Amino acid sequence: MNPDPFSRNCGSRKVIDRIGDRWSVLVVLTLADGEKRYGELAERIDGISQKMLTQTLRGLERDGIVTRTVHASVPPRVDYALTDLGRSLLDLVAGLEEWATRHLAEVEAAQARYDAR
Amino acid sequence: MNPDPFSRNCGSRKVIDRIGDRWSVLVVLTLADGEKRYGELAERIDGISQKMLTQTLRGLERDGIVTRTVHASVPPRVDYALTDLGRSLLDLVAGLEEWATRHLAEVEAAQARYDAR
């Protein structure tokens, strides 16, 4: 059990932090069906600010999860896509999404029960 | 419309937010091998503050992911354990942990490459 996410300064906790980032999860999910332009991502991910989208994409790129491809055209065009590593992560993240939708009603029922007392 | 995490006010995004919470993930992982006392959780999860531990546990309890059992003893004893719902979530979260440890080196290599540019 060497890389231990329970240890404060372990790298694997940083990885978990990135996985756990709400915007990262949504970006990876959005890239599930192939590469997307910056604007497409901004459009599909409701409520994300320009700043957070850029910041999230930079982080994912840095971690080797997405690629950033700049096309030298006018107007400029930048495509983002999942790497192999990113696709391996997508499997898990898609599982989270499925869990969330599948158990949404159950969670909301539990919340109602909790709030009622 | 189907539960769509990309929509700003969809409940499933709230579920994803909870899943994505770093402390929630670590608490669920810590409860993987059976119930734990409050103090045990505080001890095993390095760096968590009392406030955040309590807050996280309340959230997870409210969502029906953990149970909270108060034993009427002196000194008081409170046990936390995963519900069935929590265990179904554990499967996914454990997958995240495994992914994180398995690909940690790869991620760090990507970061080094990125930073060296």
Place this chain on the structure above:
DNA sequence: CAGCATCCTTGGCGATACTG
């Protein structure tokens, strides 16, 4: 032991304006 209440800081994030 297992918490709740308070204060206080910091940095995350949105909003806005500007550029190649």
Place this chain on the structure above:
DNA sequence: CAGTATCGCCAAGGATGCTG
């Protein structure tokens, strides 16, 4: 179009002290 740069807020979260 796809960003960078800057400002400002406020709420997340740490530290501390108190209680059943």
